[in-house]
Amino acid sequence: MPTQHFNGTIIIGAGPSGLMIADILSAAGKKVRIYESMPTPGRKFLMAGRGGLNITHSEGFDQFVSRYGEASATIYPLLKTFGPKEVIEWMTQLGQESFIGSSGRVFPKAMKAAPLLRAWLDRLKNQGAELITRHRCIDWQDNHLTLESPDNTFTVTADQIVFATGGGSWKKLGTDGQWTALFKSNQIKINPLAPSNCGFISPWSDHLREHYAGKPLKGVNLSTELRHKKVILC
Ligand SMILES: Cc1cc2nc3c(=O)[nH]c(=O)nc-3n(C[C@H](O)[C@H](O)[C@H](O)COP(=O)(O)OP(=O)(O)OC[C@H]3O[C@@H](n4cnc5c(N)ncnc54)[C@H](O)[C@@H]3O)c2cc1C
Numbered sequence: 001m002p003t004q005h006f007n008g009t010i011i012i013g014a015g016p017s018g019l020m021i022a023d024i025l026s027a028a029g030k031k032v033r034i035y036e037s038m039p040t041p042g043r044k045f046l047m048a049g050r051g052g053l054n055i056t057h058s059e060g061f062d063q064f065v066s067r068y069g070e071a072s073a074t075i076y077p078l079l080k081t082f083g084p085k086e087v088i089e090w091m092t093q094l095g096q097e098s099f100i101g102s103s104g105r106v107f108p109k110a111m112k113a114a115p116l117l118r119a120w121l122d123r124l125k126n127q128g129a130e131l132i133t134r135h136r137c138i139d140w141q142d143n144h145l146t147l148e149s150p151d152n153t154f155t156v157t158a159d160q161i162v163f164a165t166g167g168g169s170w171k172k173l174g175t176d177g178q179w180t181a182l183f184k185s186n187q188i189k190i191n192p193l194a195p196s197n198c199g200f201i202s203p204w205s206d207h208l209r210e211h212y213a214g215k216p217l218k219g220v221n222l223s224t225e226l227r228h229k230k231v232i233l234c
Helices: 016-027 043-048 061-066 069-081 084-093 114-126 179-185 206-212
Strands: 004-012 032-035 098-100 105-108 130-132 136-141 144-148 153-163 223-226 229-232
Touching: 004 016, 016 032, 016 114, 043 114, 061 069, 084 098, 084 105, 114 130, 136 153, 136 179, 153 179
Parallel strands: 004 032, 004 153, 032 130
Antiparallel strands: 098 105, 136 144, 144 153, 223 229
């Protein structure tokens, strides 16, 4: 099958990152096509909204940036351009009002991600962005992407290619981290994927277990020692 060329940007992955890139490019009149391996887009985003979609935090900007620890300096200019205020405005433009919870965290009033995702996909469609599901990127060499669908396997090139393929957790939602192999085969150095949310075992006191087991924890600071170095967890 001959290689097709797409005169625009191909984005691999229809999670929030891929949809945001598609939104910005298509709003600027650029041609965009998203390939997503799953039958529907934004599956992890929808999962994120199941227990209440925490979209950002209402604390002061400097405090907010400091939460990124060693990465704060890198993240700072990005958040200056598109930070908590802009995220809330973006959500409001999509018809989703927000509220601040008792912990200071910000949520859409609907709590769930589904209404936001629906409005977002509608806007992308109106802006001319193409979304092609059930297409998995299985190879990438010299600007050639190999896509596998239930019907065929084909190669496509594009003016720009963006990988927005997520992390390595929740495989059933599409994010299996297998893109790391594609990057390695292109001699791109990547840091090993590591969990940023994780469980831990702690010998809580009888008092804590008896009075607080199963209760939600809010506004908590945790720290631990890692190789004799104190690490602030949150
Ligand atoms: C239970 C849970 C609760 C969460 N709660 C929150 C919350 O309250 N607030 C918050 O901000 N975040 C929350 N998150 C995190 C949030 O969901 C993720 O940070 C976000 O989805 C990451 O977006 P992404 O676009 O980078 O990646 P993803 O959402 O993982 O999207 C990547 C997409 O790429 C596709 N893909 C991967 N490989 C390929 C390939 N080779 N070819 C084609 N497509 C491919 C995947 O199918 C997927 O759709 C939560 C996550 C979970 C699991």
